[in-house]
Amino acid sequence: MQSKIQKISTNLWFDTQAEAAVNYYTSIFKNSKTGRITRYGKERHDPSEMEQGAVMTIQFSLEGLDFVALNGGPHFKFTEAISFIVHCDSQEEIDYYWDKLSKDGDKNAQVCGWLKDQFGVSWQIVPSILPQLLNDPNPEKSERVMKAVLQTKTKINLNELINAYESDSPSSI
CATH class of the missing domain: 3.30.720.100 (Signal recognition particle alu RNA binding heterodimer, srp9/1)
Known part of the structure; x- marks a missing residue:
């Protein structure tokens, strides 16, 4: 069959x-x-x-x-132009995939939830709620979340994103 x-x-x-x-x-x-x-x-x-x-x-x-x-041989290499997004429902899940996929990967390619694994493949480890937060009808909320994402040096911290979203202060991250 x-x-x-x-x-x-x-x-x-x-x-x-x-x-x-x-x-x-x-x-x-x-x-x-x-x-x-x-x-x-x-x-x-x-x-x-x-x-x-x-x-x-x-x-x-x-x-x-x-x-x-x-x-296929050494003719082609992976680039960040293509990446796989792993949607995670909790910080525990973010930590799990980040830790596993970044092990022996390129430490210089880690920023804003992106990483490059030991084979050169790029991954984005992101909370499932991120699109909802970034597309909130309240532009102040979505901008605070985007600012928090852009300031992330390695893996995303879900609590920081939620705090930025729920904050009343436009300068909060």
């Missing part, structure tokens, strides 16, 4: 770390699984880069989203 393929899925190009990355991500997200693994055969895009039998692609899913991890 053939499973239904998601209409659009994300392809992540790694040099040679696809399998390590998939194992890492599926260990962090509780609702995850690894799927089909395709290996390089005799025909490869550049035989000097990948050995026959090496992992070419791995299908995996995180929280119901399908991905493919490709070992």
Whole structure:
């Protein structure tokens, strides 16, 4: 029996770390699984880069989203132009994902809830309530929240955002 393929899925190009990355991500997200693994055969895009039998692609899913991890060689790198947003319902959840995904990542790429993991993939760890706070009809409230977000040096503190939102002072953060 053939499973239904998601209409659009994300392809992540790694040099040679696809399998390590998939194992890492599926260990962090509780609702995850690894799927089909395709290996390089005799025909490869550049035989000097990948050995026959090496992992070419791995299908995996995180929280119901399908991905493919490709070992494609050193030709392309991840940039912050693409990031994955993890919506969190509590500070405990923010802390969990931040701590797991930032481990061994680029400490210089941490700001306003953004981080870059050990594979160079960018993530945004944000409270689920953030869009509601930023789109409040009261511009003073939404501006205070935005100011608090922009002043965040690493992971977001949910209590600070709520305090900024609920404050009566326009200069509060």
